[in-house]
Amino acid sequence: MNKATFVIVGASLAGAKAAEELRAQGFDGRILLVGAEPERPYERPPLTKDYLRGQSERAKAYVHPEGFYAEQEIELVTGVTVTAVDARASRVTLDDGRMHGYDRLLLTTGAEPRRMEVPGADLGGVYYLRTLADCELLRERLEAGGRVAVVGAGWIGSEFAASARQRGLEVTVIDPQPLPNARIFGGEIGAFYRDLHVRHGAELLLGDAVDSFEGNGAIARVQTTGGRQIDCDFVVVGIGAVPRTALAGDAGLQTGNGIVVDDKLQASAPGIFAAGDAANAWHPFYQRPIRVEHWANALDQGPAAARAMLGRPVSYDRIPYFFSDQYEVGMEYSGYAPHWDEVVFRGDPAGGEFIAFWLHEGRIVAGMNVNVWDVHEHIRALIRSRQPVSAAVLADPGTPLGSLAGEPAASR
Numbered sequence: 001m002n003k004a005t006f007v008i009v010g011a012s013l014a015g016a017k018a019a020e021e022l023r024a025q026g027f028d029g030r031i032l033l034v035g036a037e038p039e040r041p042y043e044r045p046p047l048t049k050d051y052l053r054g055q056s057e058r059a060k061a062y063v064h065p066e067g068f069y070a071e072q073e074i075e076l077v078t079g080v081t082v083t084a085v086d087a088r089a090s091r092v093t094l095d096d097g098r099m100h101g102y103d104r105l106l107l108t109t110g111a112e113p114r115r116m117e118v119p120g121a122d123l124g125g126v127y128y129l130r131t132l133a134d135c136e137l138l139r140e141r142l143e144a145g146g147r148v149a150v151v152g153a154g155w156i157g158s159e160f161a162a163s164a165r166q167r168g169l170e171v172t173v174i175d176p177q178p179l180p181n182a183r184i185f186g187g188e189i190g191a192f193y194r195d196l197h198v199r200h201g202a203e204l205l206l207g208d209a210v211d212s213f214e215g216n217g218a219i220a221r222v223q224t225t226g227g228r229q230i231d232c233d234f235v236v237v238g239i240g241a242v243p244r245t246a247l248a249g250d251a252g253l254q255t256g257n258g259i260v261v262d263d264k265l266q267a268s269a270p271g272i273f274a275a276g277d278a279a280n281a282w283h284p285f286y287q288r289p290i291r292v293e294h295w296a297n298a299l300d301q302g303p304a305a306a307r308a309m310l311g312r313p314v315s316y317d318r319i320p321y322f323f324s325d326q327y328e329v330g331m332e333y334s335g336y337a338p339h340w341d342e343v344v345f346r347g348d349p350a351g352g353e354f355i356a357f358w359l360h361e362g363r364i365v366a367g368m369n370v371n372v373w374d375v376h377e378h379i380r381a382l383i384r385s386r387q388p389v390s391a392a393v394l395a396d397p398g399t400p401l402g403s404l405a406g407e408p409a410a411s412r
């Protein structure tokens, strides 16, 4: 495969880590990493957290130091969009008019914010938060202070709300669910996060939805379906993300909740792979396709795709993992739990330090450690073991999780 050309579309975390891995694996052909954004690859978690609040340097957000791509002979092309993939001719077209043939193609096109479709959605002062450019605008708004309405109490909305409160803004969060993320985590965790925000002075308008945004050119208030009017200086919308699949779909690749790939991260045409937020990958452990929109998945799946592109044996089966920081609360969640019938707590949520386990038919399917550290690998090992566990033992802080997993902490 030496002297071959590998093209990576999407210069973000998954794409940059894939390029790094190709070189680490000894690939000495041409690597072309093409990104639509003007920046070199960066990580998005700081954009709702320390960087947004002005508490960390921009340099900390980048995946690699500035000179990395040149040193590694990775041709990083920024501010350029790949407009077409010709899967038959193995060729991509860029919006600067260039065309490149490829031997292997990796699509790490990510996801984009779901847009609001209500009257007034195009008013000035209605923001989304996905890119560094979005974040720069919102940093200025936080600097100016005032009142913000946040639409959506998911992770982006909740983290933004926490940062805005930490910067002293008045914050109202609107979400149709009765509790934040209740559908995914249930009532206890939802109530824990609601109380956290309320304790820090945010108003949570739950069980209500946006009817319209109102203002003369710029947003001045949000009208809810429940009849509330919320005066605000700006709005941040965090109502989920949709995978960017148009390029793959137009190229004739199979799509459906993302670019459909197998456990080797190979798409439905030879030589084409996908990873990160854009990929809906067959998961051997769960025996179903899963699309994971989290940092760790982009970090791990990019390199896995790189190895697969080189023909190394790959079967991507990591247990999904993500983290969130809001105010003084840091948490990690491991697992995948579309169904569960019981939530068991080790520690008291009221005390702010605990682990929650989601059980389905007596087996752990997910776990969340909140302000408790160095346990997520044990949780993942427990999930992977599929051993039945007693709720009483799980709840007992005297029983080390590692011993329950019946093995030393697994590395995945």
Ligand SMILES: Cc1cc2nc3c(=O)[nH]c(=O)nc-3n(C[C@H](O)[C@H](O)[C@H](O)COP(=O)(O)OP(=O)(O)OC[C@H]3O[C@@H](n4cnc5c(N)ncnc54)[C@H](O)[C@@H]3O)c2cc1C
Binding pocket: 009, 010, 011, 012, 013, 014, 015, 034, 035, 036, 037, 043, 044, 045, 046, 047, 048, 080, 081, 082, 083, 108, 109, 110, 111, 112, 129, 130, 131, 156, 244, 247, 275, 276, 277, 278, 292, 293, 294, 295, 296, 298, 321, 322, 323, 324, 325
């Ligand atoms: C504000 C924010 C905070 C987050 N915080 C957390 C967190 O705390 N914990 C956590 O686990 N996860 C978090 N995430 C999720 C995490 O950042 C994503 O899972 C991760 O960024 C996915 O990386 P990716 O490389 O797959 O895709 P993306 O980061 O979406 O990057 C895809 C890139 O591809 C480019 N692109 C798309 N199409 C083309 C094309 N045709 N041509 C050229 N370029 C193209 C895009 O411009 C983009 O730069 C956060 C996400 C956001 C937005």
